[in-house]
Amino acid sequence: MRRRTRTTRARLMAAATGLLVAASALAGCTGPDQNGDAVPGIIPAPTAFELREADEPFRLTPDSRIIADGPGAADVAALLAETLRAGSGYELPVVEGGAGEAADLVLAVRETTAEGADAAAAGLDAGAAFGGPDAEAYTLELGGSGARIDAAAPAGLFRGTRSLLQLLPAELSGSAGAAPADGFAAPAASVDDRPRFTYRGAMLDVARHFLPVEEVLRYLDAIALLKLNVLHLHLTDDQGWRLQIDAWPALTEVGGETSVGGERGGFYTKDDYRRIVEHAAARFITVVPEIDLPGHTNAALSAYPELNCDGVAPAPYQGIEVGFSSLCASPERAEATDRFLADVTREVAELTPGPWLHLGGDESLATTPEDYRDLLARITAAGASTGKTVIGWHEMGASRELPRGTIGQYWSFVEAEDEAVPLTMSFVEQGGQVILSPADAAYLDMKYVDDPQTALGRTLGQDWAKGPTTLDEAYAWEPADIVPGLGEADILGVEAPIWTETMRTIDEVEFMAFPRITAIAEIGWSPAGERDHENFFARVASLATRWDASGTVYYPVRGVPWAD
The missing domain is CATH 3.20.20.80 (Glycosidases)
Structure with a gap:
């Protein structure tokens, strides 16, 4: 249609070329994006991103909890917990409300304006339109004092969890193996993000x-x-x-x-x-x-x-x-x-x-x-x-x-x-x-x-x-x-x-x-704006281990710096 006339990761790779699926993410961060900041593996690129290299990272540990605050936050928290439990082996209880501690992830729906209230109402009905970009906007803060996602609607909260997962180690997208002794680290960072198109x-x-x-x-x-x-x-x-x-x-x-x-x-x-x-x-x-x-x-x-x-x-x-x-x-x-x-x-x-x-x-x-x-x-x-x-x-x-x-x-x-x-x-x-x-x-x-x-x-x-x-x-x-x-x-x-x-x-x-x-x-x-292809290709490469862990099949196209 619209045509005129007309496995698994490694097993589906090109037999003729011998190419293999990349097995690990790029180390460190990628180059600068169009706003001048490094974006370590987040696709799609966020509206605004600040990497605080001098600050302590956030660490997901056996003591971590997921705190759900606001209408619709508990359902988003439950989905995030399901993924992180599978990858970490941690208990990760979901707690309704309360203040977060250093190892906790706080997911909060905040209705601060009339527009935000409208967005939240739209976002609660997940089968309908999400109320436009306002309902999918979110902020994400990561650091040694904890992790926090704020949004005007549950849809935005969920989008923020997808960025969080891309900042955490890729093995958390798969089945639990041996957890690091000091937990799973994500870099200290601030994200302020919203979609261009509905x-x-x-x-x-x-x-x-x-x-x-x-x-x-x-x-x-x-x-x-x-x-x-x-x-x-x-x-x-x-x-x-x-x-x-x-x-x-x-x-x-x-x-x-x-x-x-x-x-x-x-x-x-x-x-x-x-x-x-x-x-x-x-x-x-x-x-x-x-x-x-x-x-x-x-x-x-x-x-x-x-x-x-x-x-x-x-x-x-x-x-x-x-x-x-x-x-x-x-x-x-x-x-x-x-x-x-x-x-x-x-x-x-x-x-x-x-x-x-x-x-x-x-x-x-x-x-x-x-x-x-x-x-x-x-x-x-x-x-x-x-x-x-x-x-x-x-x-x-x-x-x-x-x-x-x-x-x-x-x-x-x-x-x-x-x-x-x-x-x-x-x-x-x-x-x-x-x-x-x-x-x-x-x-x-x-x-x-x-x-x-x-x-x-x-x-x-x-x-x-x-x-x-x-x-x-x-x-x-x-x-x-x-x-x-x-x-x-x-x-x-x-x-x-x-x-x-x-x-x-x-x-x-x-x-x-x-x-x-x-x-x-x-x-x-x-x-919108001029796109940095080299930066984008580097971020694509960083997704490879995440796809490997989750079982998503992909073809390692030429031009992307896939890890060995």
């Missing part, structure tokens, strides 16, 4: 190849470390329908049985989907479900003949071509099509506490422009009737009758194609905003430059988006410079999609996503 997403395609619930939860954990706050699930396509819809059971009974290449099918029951949403919400990640319409619908058309103009269900599809399928715009099929749209959008919206519903709209090459606009009007009206804000790929901007506030997702290139510009700006002109996912920089399924094979002898990825994508290219683009006329206020955020035509497992997904997703995370969070 929406910072990762898209996971589970339609081309199905990924079981546990694998999706693993991906959620990995992206949470990078302060991403949206998981966009691409749930339906020509090759598979992956979410139970009670009113149309054959969508999964028939449409859920196929995938690319005849690999395993599968689908999520409603309880499965609720597990994903709940796991995400605990990490202050909003799940955005995508039901791709009116094209990319062969799985649905093969399940229900009445959705086809000729009343004949096509065969299930296992290839990777695009643009050949579509819902029917014919008046003779209007009742079935509109009932399908109403039922599907209603049931998906009922499962989704977040504010957004993605309805596709891309690559509808099997319809005439007139039929496409007619179908868009019906699709987006059905989505808006659920109370959700509709998101669509930038082609949806061909309609001038979108529900006001509809969000466009741009998937053209860093140098925008001419036809993509007016389509994208159409969303802004109709009261909406834009999510930027330039395919030649943000698509994580694009091949690596050296085209590595996995240990299984498989080459992953595609190259249609102007060829392979380097980590440097993934980091180099500026969201506000892509679409002429698109200002900072028009940008909701950024997203890194990964399409799974060539990926069968979460190991292979992670192999393609990491480390390039770190670039998109930093572009979405960190302040």
Whole structure:
């Protein structure tokens, strides 16, 4: 999609090149960032950072406690305790309120202003929008007198814990080994941080190849470390329908049985989907479900003949071509099509506490422009009737009758194609905003430059988006410079999609996503300005032992100073 046509760490590394995953973090701190301060391994780079080298470090010891103070702090503290207990073997009791001592970590939600109170209220509802950057802002203080994170909302508190984990030794992200005699040290430092954009997403395609619930939860954990706050699930396509819809059971009974290449099918029951949403919400990640319409619908058309103009269900599809399928715009099929749209959008919206519903709209090459606009009007009206804000790929901007506030997702290139510009700006002109996912920089399924094979002898990825994508290219683009006329206020955020035509497992997904997703995370969070690529690459290298400890697969791309 958006395509034109179309293990474990060491075991998945390139057999041809013999490259190995880095086994330890860089010693010490990295070079200066754009604000002139050293950032020891924090990705995305914080807004402001001060390293106090002359001060005593903070030490996590067997006597450490986690003190939760304020509404919602206890849940964040419990998640942090779970991670640190696994890595340290310490008891780390969670205590409600009270003053912290030198070995303690204090997590405090402070409602100091009316704006802060609003942010806290938004942040307490982890399945909904987080109230913007105010709700995700935090301060972090580390030193010999203790560790403290303050925020206006639990979402900000959680983001602060992700920075804390990156400042603590990497082994705390894994299973407990022999703890150092003097505890686990983090440098004395001050962080004052907030995100640039409200929406910072990762898209996971589970339609081309199905990924079981546990694998999706693993991906959620990995992206949470990078302060991403949206998981966009691409749930339906020509090759598979992956979410139970009670009113149309054959969508999964028939449409859920196929995938690319005849690999395993599968689908999520409603309880499965609720597990994903709940796991995400605990990490202050909003799940955005995508039901791709009116094209990319062969799985649905093969399940229900009445959705086809000729009343004949096509065969299930296992290839990777695009643009050949579509819902029917014919008046003779209007009742079935509109009932399908109403039922599907209603049931998906009922499962989704977040504010957004993605309805596709891309690559509808099997319809005439007139039929496409007619179908868009019906699709987006059905989505808006659920109370959700509709998101669509930038082609949806061909309609001038979108529900006001509809969000466009741009998937053209860093140098925008001419036809993509007016389509994208159409969303802004109709009261909406834009999510930027330039395919030649943000698509994580694009091949690596050296085209590595996995240990299984498989080459992953595609190259249609102007060829392979380097980590440097993934980091180099500026969201506000892509679409002429698109200002900072028009940008909701950024997203890194990964399409799974060539990926069968979460190991292979992670192999393609990491480390390039770190670039998109930093572009979405960190302040605008000239980027220091050397500094960024050094911070990426510092994450390697953390990924090793947590079991996250990654490919050690050239140019990063991976430790021996």
